[in-house]
Amino acid sequence: MKALVYEGVGQKHWKDKSRPAIEKPTDAIVRVTHTTICGTDLHILKGDVPAVEAGRTLGHEGIGIIEETGDSVSSLKPGDQVLISCITSCGHCDYCKQGMYAHCRDGGWILGHRIDGTQAEFVRIPHADNSLYRLPSGLDPAAALMLSDILPTGHEIGALNGEVKLGDTIAIVGAGPIGLAALLTSRFYSPARIIMVDPDENRLAVARQLGATDTVSTDPVNAIMKLTDGEGVDVAMEAVGIPESFDTCQRVLRPGGRLANIGVHGHSVEFRIGDLWIKNVTLRTGLVNTNTIPVLMRFLQAGGIEAESLITHRFTLSEIEQAYDVFARAASEKAIKMLLTA
DSSP states (O other), X not given: OEEEXXXXXXXEEEEEOOOOOOOXXXXXXXXXXXXXXXXXXXXXXXXXXXXXXXXXXXXXXXXXXXXXXXXXXOSOOTTOEEEEOSSBOOSOSHHHHTTOGGGOTTOBSOBXXXXXXXXXXXXEEXXXXXXXXXXXXXXXHHHHGGGTTHHHHIIIIIIITTTOOTTOEEEEEOOSHHHHHHHHHHGGGOOSEEEEEOSOHHHHHXXXXXXXXXXXXXXXXXXXXXXXXXXXXXXXXXOSOSHHHXXXXXXXXXXXXXXXXXXXXSSXXXXXXXXXXXXXXXXXXXXXXXXXXXXXXXXXXXXXXXXXXXXXXXXEGGGHHXXXXXXXXXXHHTOSEXXXXX
């Protein structure tokens, strides 16, 4: 088969690789029909995730058809169309029983990280019963693909960790795929204002189409304080993963505010503890658990999320190297989310 293989910092190639096989009775082999590229994949290529070894197939999002299952897989069968969760969960360990699938003792974020991932023609999925979701009939696979990672991430690590409530004013720093997913899922809780921050005017235009009430492209701290009459925001979400965006978030919170850090950080940030403690600020971070995939899938099926609007570019799977090049130049290419189909 063909796969997109990481070969060291800044190096990746679409190349021949052995097709995966069942290794444990809880495994399934999935033929990938749809996949995409995540900002985390770019972080890996930059060397920000040193646990990823050369030779690893990248990718942790996908839709596919089950080709084969291990003897212990009970809820799925060959021929089923399934969503691949970016998080693998055994469903039995102490962390899984707490709903913390990200810290599963035999899973978590392993696809495209510690085991071969989804940017390939075939992928092995451990703990298939708990890590794959059968797609409802009639659900557009391109839209459903957004449930693999970005929508649950925006929902769980953004909206839920930020405790977005009716009437809140929120600021989302970063209007990339994750920031826009946080915008979409924050709207479930009816905030009064959603301020979107990004230097890319194209992404801000998309944010306005998806429900942002205000957009900011320059001097974000002063702009947000001006928009809020000097009060600051109830919730600030960091959706970039750089020190500057984190600093913006901690500087624009009002007393009692909540900071939800979503971005993947490759470098340490300055933590303004002297300012935050006296304002009773709550800071939460986290790796997505994906335990809200089922409810998000029902909402998507009912037409409640405009997930397909996040897709800006479409390629065949064999064009994945070109897709990476486009995604890496997101601003000039007006790129948000890539759709790769087999």
